[in-house]
Amino acid sequence: MVLYFIGLGLADEKDVTVKGKEAIESSEFVYLEAYTSILMISKERLEEYYDKEFILTDREYVESNCDEMLERARDNVVSFCVVGDPFGATTHTDLFIRCKEMGVETKVIHNASIINAMGITGLQLYRFGEIISIPFFTENWRPYSFAEKIEHNLARGLHTLCLLDIKVKEPTEESLCMKVKEYMPPRFMSCKTAVEQLIEAAKENGYEQYNEESKCFGLARVGADDNKIVSGLLKDFLDIDMGAPLHSFIICGELHPVEEEMYEYYQPS
Amino acid sequence: MVLYFIGLGLADEKDVTVKGKEAIESSEFVYLEAYTSILMISKERLEEYYDKEFILTDREYVESNCDEMLERARDNVVSFCVVGDPFGATTHTDLFIRCKEMGVETKVIHNASIINAMGITGLQLYRFGEIISIPFFTENWRPYSFAEKIEHNLARGLHTLCLLDIKVKEPTEESLCMKVKEYMPPRFMSCKTAVEQLIEAAKENGYEQYNEESKCFGLARVGADDNKIVSGLLKDFLDIDMGAPLHSFIICGELHPVEEEMYEYYQPS
Incomplete structure (x- = not known):
């Protein structure tokens, strides 16, 4: 299906774009990258806002252990949420390339970054x-x-x-x-x-x-x-x-x- | 009251952030800057989306003729919408300074830009x-x-x-x-x-x-x-x-x- 790369913006749950919010709402699985930057709010507040589980990923997960997320994106709508814009950090381009290799469609939803x-x-x-x-x-x-x-x-x-x-x-x-x-x-x-x-x-x-x-x-x-x-x-x-x-x-x-x-x-x- | 500087993002009406959307909805007057960049949609589509008039401003207006907007922001909630992020172009910092001189509060809502x-x-x-x-x-x-x-x-x-x-x-x-x-x-x-x-x-x-x-x-x-x-x-x-x-x-x-x-x-x- 599709892996959304979604920028969450800078500060809180309302800095997501309308497009990004709709993508998260339509997703079966939502991952949250939280090691290259941080929002000024907790994961729990995001989960409450969306009434959805956010699966926390760390550097290790994204760089070498993301098969689960990619496999899920084969048959489901999956969101990968990043603080700021999705392409601030190297490792996300790796993910992008792996999606192409696996035939998973990618969609990028931009946002502000510093x-x-x-x-x-x-x-x-x-x-x-x-x-x-x-x-x-x-x-x-x-x-x-x-x-x-x-x-x-x-x-x-x-x-x-x-x-x-x-x-x-x-x-x-x-x-x-x-x-x-x-x-x-x-x-x-x-x-x-x-x-x-x-x-x-x-x-x-x-x-x-x-x-x-x-x-x-x-x-x-x-x-x-x-x-x-x-x-x-x-x-x-x-x-x-x-x-x-x-x-x-x-x-x-x-x-x-x-x-x-x-x-x-x-x-x- | 307040003048919001709102980034509309890159492509269409859904690239605004939730925070930006709420600010526009709460505004008595909404201005749209449309000369340093363009959205890929028409002003009419924005007006339909918000059910609100968007007052189009050109370079001349923002640089030398914006008193009406600033006067309105003294007593009302006013949004000044810019494609991309609000601080791509010089003239908006001018506006920012004039707000301070007039005692009008400013709030910036960021967004993606190229x-x-x-x-x-x-x-x-x-x-x-x-x-x-x-x-x-x-x-x-x-x-x-x-x-x-x-x-x-x-x-x-x-x-x-x-x-x-x-x-x-x-x-x-x-x-x-x-x-x-x-x-x-x-x-x-x-x-x-x-x-x-x-x-x-x-x-x-x-x-x-x-x-x-x-x-x-x-x-x-x-x-x-x-x-x-x-x-x-x-x-x-x-x-x-x-x-x-x-x-x-x-x-x-x-x-x-x-x-x-x-x-x-x-x-x-």
Whole structure:
């Protein structure tokens, strides 16, 4: 029959599109991908909204264990729900290809993701360079490669969207080799942590292109009623509490006049 | 009261989010912006769907004549509907700022736009560089500056999304100085025209970084059931009919293995 790839959007159960809602309602089985991002609501609230079971899938399931879902999609209408837009993460293209191999029809229902919703800052989407990801540093693993990408963007006057690390259902180091894994509590990088790491990386690079005085935007809970968008210098964000996750961060390139106006608009009062 | 900025999404009346639909239903006045992009349906179909009048606004209205809308939003719930996500185009940030100045509350309801929906190609969104716009060349105006941006992206192995020109409600040259303007029929650039112009610009630049053999994607009607996504070499698109608008185009940088697989997936059969 068909496997729907459905974007759930950014914040809650009402961010799904009408088309997506109808697809979920028409489905015999509904899967929920919940490891590359999170909605700001629980699975239970989704289940209540639809009066339907949502089968939670983790990275392991989607990457190597999704036969059950695909087999079901052979003879049933099945929805695979993803927070944001369905094609933010690699593994879903794998699924797409496997559907074709198995002769299962696919239909994609798009939605907002941070990659376009960040337009709410007033920064123009066509003035962004390469997107970077900032991973949680560990004691022995402190990769600074993102700084080089920021520098390249800035050299061309372009803004940089920084996606901040999310750790959901990560096995503990101790359980990595065990059959039954134990999982760490979920962690979501804050703008503050991102900025600490950005400053460390900039120092390492001799503060070449960006520094503590660079103009930035912090974004939290975009799409939710209690969203928070703040402009400020990089160092300011060491002291700004952006509240609950998810956070994203932007390092500004050259600001055009309208962008400058929006930068002022979002200054903390 | 409040001015809602509502993204209508990509294709038809059911691409609005549930939240957006409820906002429109609760509004005393609903405005429709229809000059930076188009839905694949008519205003009448939207009006039927909501049983409500949609007041069409053009560029002139939004940029210099929107006092009526803002005044109404002082005391009423008003929706300003935009195809895609509300913050694709500059002028809406102007509106945002004017609302603040007038003490009108704003609420943003996000949606998909081509900038994230292009993920359906399987190309990874964090591997894109600066987005470019390709304008219709005229006899005397053939700007090649987009080629230089593509070259910069390619030098770093990054993909380039090309937004293709849309001309909606453009005054005719003859009527430019007249009080009552006459308008040209709407024009939407096809992938074929974009490729002709891309090749001309590449020739001009001595085929430095991209050429007729560069790998590309053509996208048409993304988000609609009859969408068409095709991979091929730049020159192939001179002969590929992508059908009705809207079209977008992507010039690939380095393809990672999963991306290569999706490139094969979308080869015309």
